Amino acid sequence: SQTIHQWPATLVQPVGSPLSLECTVEGTSNPNLYWYRQAAGRGLQLLFYSVGIGQISSEVPQNLSASRPQDRQFILSSKKLLLSDSGFYLCAWSYGTLGNYGYTFGSGTRLTVV
Amino acid sequence: AQSVTQLDSHVSVSEGTPVLLRCNYSSSYSPSLFWYVQHPNKGLQLLLKYTSAATLVKGINGFEAEFKKSETSFHLTKPSAHMSDAAEYFCVASGGSYIPTFGRGTSLIVHP
Numbered sequence: 012s013q014t015i016h017q018w019p020a021t022l023v024q025p026v027g028s029p030l031s032l033e034c035t036v037e038g039t040s041n042p043n044l045y046w047y048r049q050a051a052g053r054g055l056q057l058l059f060y061s062v063g064i065g066q067i068s069s070e071v072p073q074n075l076s077a078s079r080p081q082d083r084q085f086i087l088s089s090k091k092l093l094l095s096d097s098g099f100y101l102c103a104w105s106y107g108t109l110g111n112y113g114y115t116f117g118s119g120t121r122l123t124v125v
Numbered sequence: 126a127q128s129v130t131q132l133d134s135h136v137s138v139s140e141g142t143p144v145l146l147r148c149n150y151s152s153s154y155s156p157s158l159f160w161y162v163q164h165p166n167k168g169l170q171l172l173l174k175y176t177s178a179a180t181l182v183k184g185i186n187g188f189e190a191e192f193k194k195s196e197t198s199f200h201l202t203k204p205s206a207h208m209s210d211a212a213e214y215f216c217v218a219s220g221g222s223y224i225p226t227f228g229r230g231t232s233l234i235v236h237p
Contacts, residue, residue, distance in 0.1 A: 055215070105225075113157075114171075117168050118168040
């Protein structure tokens with residue numbers, strides 16, 4: 012069966028520090044991968060998605076970047092965190108070109124920038 | 126283009142009473158529709174999905190949803206609310222691209 016792992020679960024980082032969140036998927040190949048952010052009391056905002064190794068699409072230009080160095084690995088990074096980067100970050104995967112089979116989410120990372 | 130509207134930001138029910146969470150969609154094609162549940166500080170869990178088969182879809186934990194094309198709706202229901210149902214619920218549409226469209230979420234509050 013397919014599983015998705017996301018870590019760390021919680022993170023407290025000072026303003027200006029770098030960030031690296033990792034997401035890996037097991038049990039499938041060539042998944043579509045997504046990074047979402049959920050600010051307090053708000054819905055989900057799509058940050059990046061990837062349909063293949065090295066292919067990254069950015070939905071919202073900002074202080075963050077994403078990379079997909081391996082087929083089932085998706086990394087969210089920042090060189091210098093801002094207070095506004097605080098939030099709940101979710102990784103997800105899907106398969107198929109139309110997403111008709113749904114999306115499976117990781118357990119999330121709570122990032123607090125102080 | 127597609128959009129998803131969850132008509133209520135908050136729904137409050139008493140334990141043991143029915144639950145209705147409303148979702149309307151707009152799409153230029155026939156989308157696949159999903160309901161997800163999110164408990165505090167957790168990821169999203171798939172409750173149920175509609176993918177052009179039966180219009181009445183049964184999901185986990187006693188939830189079900191009915192796809193009504195004429196009304197462009199996909200409302201989520203449960204006959205009897207349980208305290209553990211208190212969570213955030215998201216209606217999602219997908220199809221035609223890699224990117225799903227999320228509703229803004231409905232917070233379900235269950236009173237004892």
